[in-house]
Amino acid sequence: MKSPRIAILGFAIESNRFAPVATRADFVSRAYLRDTALLADARSDAPVMTPEIPAFVRTMDTIRPWTPVPILFANAESGGPVEHEFFTDTLREFEQRLRAALPLDAVYICEHGAAITTEENDPDGVVFTLVRRVVGAAVPIVATVDLHANVSDRMVDAVDTLVSYRRNPHTDMAERGADAARILTELVDGMRTAVAHVRMPVCAPPTQLLTAPGTGPYAEMIRRAEALDDPRIVNVSIVGGFAFADTPKNGLTVLVTTRGDAPLAAQIANDLASYAWQERAAFTPRLTPAEDAVRLAKITSDDPSRAPLLLADVADNPGGGGRGNTPFVLKALLEHEVRGAILGVVTDPELAADAHAAGTGQAFHARFNRAETTAYSEPFEAPARVLRLHAGKGVGRRGQLAGCSFDLGPSAALQVGGVTVIVISKRHQCHEPMFFEMFGIDIARARVVVLKSRGHFRAAFDEFFSDAQIISVDAPGLTSPILSRFDFKGMPRPVVPLDNIATWTPKARTVLPGSNAIG
Numbered sequence: 380m381k382s383p384r385i386a387i388l389g390f391a392i393e394s395n396r397f398a399p400v401a402t403r404a405d406f407v408s409r410a411y412l413r414d415t416a417l418l419a420d421a422r423s424d425a426p427v428m429t430p431e432i433p434a435f436v437r438t439m440d441t442i443r444p445w446t447p448v449p450i451l452f453a454n455a456e457s458g459g460p461v462e463h464e465f466f467t468d469t470l471r472e473f474e475q476r477l478r479a480a481l482p483l484d485a486v487y488i489c490e491h492g493a494a495i496t497t498e499e500n501d502p503d504g505v506v507f508t509l510v511r512r513v514v515g516a517a518v519p520i521v522a523t524v525d526l527h528a529n530v531s532d533r534m535v536d537a538v539d540t541l542v543s544y545r546r547n548p549h550t551d552m553a554e555r556g557a558d559a560a561r562i563l564t565e566l567v568d569g570m571r572t573a574v575a576h577v578r579m580p581v582c583a584p585p586t587q588l589l590t591a592p593g594t595g596p597y598a599e600m601i602r603r604a605e606a607l608d609d610p611r612i613v614n615v616s617i618v619g620g621f622a623f624a625d626t627p628k629n630g631l632t633v634l635v636t637t638r639g640d641a642p643l644a645a646q647i648a649n650d651l652a653s654y655a656w657q658e659r660a661a662f663t664p665r666l667t668p669a670e671d672a673v674r675l676a677k678i679t680s681d682d683p684s685r686a687p688l689l690l691a692d693v694a695d696n697p698g699g700g701g702r703g704n705t706p707f708v709l710k711a712l713l714e715h716e717v718r719g720a721i722l723g724v725v726t727d728p729e730l731a732a733d734a735h736a737a738g739t740g741q742a743f744h745a746r747f748n749r750a751e752t753t754a755y756s757e758p759f760e761a762p763a764r765v766l767r768l769h770a771g772k773g774v775g776r777r778g779q780l781a782g783c784s785f786d787l788g789p790s791a792a793l794q795v796g797g798v799t800v801i802v803i804s805k806r807h808q809c810h811e812p813m814f815f816e817m818f819g820i821d822i823a824r825a826r827v828v829v830l831k832s833r834g835h836f837r838a839a840f841d842e843f844f845s846d847a848q849i850i851s852v853d854a855p856g857l858t859s860p861i862l863s864r865f866d867f868k869g870m871p872r873p874v875v876p877l878d879n880i881a882t883w884t885p886k887a888r889t890v891l892p893g894s895n896a897i898g
Contacts, residue, residue, distance in 0.1 A: 395700025492528020694856025
């Protein structure tokens with residue numbers, strides 16, 4: 380086969396059961412790309428889509444002649460359950476465009492893997508199964524998912540290989556897209572897979588799923604997987620899961636794909652899961668109370684001989700469905716008269732509009748969250764001065780957003796007491812230095828930096844802060860790592876760290892070549 384026809388599609392969002400519903404507008408404002416527009420963005424110098432598809436396309440271009448068949452890619456910032464009608468509309472479009480594109484030689488699916496809708500707990504499984512039904516049992520399908528995906532049996536059954544990220548922060552998205560291209564090429568040429576997977580009774584908060592060496596058992600599982608050297612192995616993916624989706628498929632999942640060797644796949648999956656189970660106590664988070672964190676910030680702001688601090692407002696992470704506007708840490712900084720601090724990014728389109736109306740250099744009365752009525756988005760008022768205004772568009776320079784376009788909407792840098800606050804219009808996790816630097820702010824000169832981010836900032840702000848200078852703050856929010864604060868109803872129980880479980884033995888489920896579901 381000289382030029383295989385390979386379809387590309389995806390529906391990518393991480394859904395927090397406790398956050399407001401995600402709508403069509405949330406996807407359109409980030410990335411909703413069809414046909415030639417999808418391929419053009421993938422091949423652009425600064426794509427708006429996540430890096431997997433661009434890397435897949437670039438890698439396929441180097442491997443062999445091929446015919447890309449771009450279908451549709453929909454991506455939104457992490458949010459609440461997706462409006463089900465919008466999801467079904469997208470499904471219909473997937474099916475119509477796939478059928479119109481037949482015959483196909485292969486399909487690449489790029490998903491996040493932790494979506495839910497207002498009516499469906501496993502939209503990713505629905506997408507995967509739809510694709511399999513349309514293209515048939517013989518057509519190879521490879522899917523990539525986020526490290527925080529929740530993996531269902533039907534997701535595994537519907538594809539030949541499922542590949543997840545290995546790095547948290549997610550600096551390897553492009554590498555995994557390239558992996559998908561290489562695996563799919565091998566499948567097109569006749570390779571057949573065997574897959575084993577085991578889902579553990581572990582629903583760790585995202586703060587416990589970092590992958591830097593020495594950060595815990597999750598990092599060690601990935602290190603052990605990467606150390607395996609066996610030509611029979613196609614891929615090992617250790618998928619941490621996303622607890623806030625609150626679904627029956629929640630749970631840390633080990634997936635092993637081999638070149639037809641089911642016993643080997645099962646053995647590796649069970650061994651990795653057994654190790655993690657022995658170390659399960661480490662999946663319980665330890666945070667610094669907000670009062671203690673702000674007290675340390677005050678000491679640091681008053682003593683220039685001390686190393687600067689970074690406070691991570693992990694409970695209000697837009698990258699996990701947080702609204703990016705809780706006022707608790709900002710209010711505490713002002714009450715303690717902390718100086719030389721910068722805080723970002725606060726999502727408040729009405730406040731950003733007020734700042735633009737006032738103009739650079741002007742003082743005005745800032746009213747935070749006057750239009751937001753969701754949990755923890757408490758109204759807050761303070762005198763402010765507009766330092767600088769910006770349209771909010773740029774290109775990331777480090778970490779997860781490096782080389783990618785972003786659009787924060789009309790944005791403003793405000794001086795509120797001793798704190799410079801960055802206010803944006805389009806909700807986004809603060810994991811990119813350019814979110815400050817586009818206002819002319821020198822991050823290295825700040826005494827205290829507060830980020831509304833859970834952990835992805837570590838890949839970009841490491842040029843300013845060592846791990847010893849970073850404090851994860853225990854404050855209220857929709858992404859608090861203290862899972863006992865949430866009313867979980869769909870999550871399988873018992874699970875670590877919410878429950879005490881004395882014993883558990885892994886038993887991998889195996890999918891043999893040719894058994895993929897098409898129903």
